[in-house]
Amino acid sequence: MLRLLSLGLFAASWEIGALLAGPRNLPAPMEVLRRLALEAQSGALFFHLGVTLLRVAAAFTIAMAIGAMIGFAMGRNRVADRLGDPWLILLLNLPALVIIVLAYIWVGLNEVAAIGAVALNKIPNAIVTMREGARALDPQLDEMADVFRFSFATRLRHVLAPQLAPYFAAAARSGLSLVWKIVLVVELLGRSNGIGFQINIAFQLFDMTLLLAYALPFVGVMLAIETFVVQPFERNVSRWRPRAA
């Protein structure tokens, strides 16, 4: 209920803002909706949205898989941590734009470079979070699993995974928001389709209505993923914790 109220407040302030700023700077919500419907009818919206979401999914999956493995190794192994740390700091502090431009120059203006660049931007964050998770693993439970001779599969599923799940969820959540922001930049710089590409066109034409008509559905999809996938996952993995009063 509160969420709906907050959304209504957002729409109202947009309407008022549009009145004050004029349609050139901020088109009214209805105007944007009409344009959105038009783009949806032609199929262009779904095509570009689909392409962008595929890139988000690919980059996110690659980044989480690689980041989780490296992070786990660095959290468990001192040598790996020492060796990997300088690389990690370098990657963490390298601006996204530098990675994207370098990827396009070295690999070429293609899909591999685009997805690789996005993944590479996300990997260090995933590593840092998962490394914390691996460091926080309870050695007492490890010993217990040793004594009772848990099989590798049991250990993974019942001892390690539940301890790492909150860190994985945190990495996934921050990763998703990072990935979808960077995907648009990658598309703007070197792809000929996707939401980022459409926003580039809107920018060149100073077409605010088109820009918002593409940006809003994208935000909507991301909100839906957050609400219906990420949050239920977090709730599920922490259901054994006593509820806060």
Add this chain to the structure above:
Amino acid sequence: MSPAGGRAPLEVSIKAKAYLSASGKTLETLREIAFALDKGKVGAIVGPSGCGKTTLLRIVCGLDTRFEGVIVRPDSGRLAVVFQEPRLLPWRSVEDNIRLAAPGIEEAELAKLLATLGLVEHRRHFSNELSLGLARRVALARALAVHPDLLLLDEPFASLDAATAGGLVEAIADLVEARPVTTLLVTHDIDAAVRLADVICVLSDRPARLLAQIPIPRPRRRLTPDAEAQIARQIAASQ
């Protein structure tokens, strides 16, 4: 205590155990501790707190291998430990915690074990919803469910109120009586040691040495209070 000929299922012979403290000093925790335990017998290790009892237990169960000496464990070597912090998986139910350690356990046996330990109504609870006393009972159920050849109990009565601890002593006594398991119990509670053990090993202050081995006459559960008091005095005198 070791029988003539034949190997006892548990033989402990530690020459020395030391570790490097954070300040770089070498601290000796154990010195010259040797004893053996016959099959199906209960041994208790008592001694002042901080003397290295838990270190000794970690060496016996193989979690600590940096020591001078030899440990001989039972042949088939199935081990079970009830840790001082119960070390249950908080994200799994009581039943799952037991089943994960003993995947082959029959429903009837599980039900009986839960009933004996008064855990029936907690079967589906997450283990972090339990009090310490109940969690220790679950840890005990888990340990017995694997049919261990050697059962190790690390201060199972610590931080429990007298009534809860007393109940747990009785429960362990019943279970060990019903199905003899070679058991090593570490405790600073001399009364509990007298009630449970066939033999009590008394350790000195750090570095811990073996001061005395005191056999407890059988049947131990029918000891008169006088006899118990006498054994307690004997232990105190050897310390």
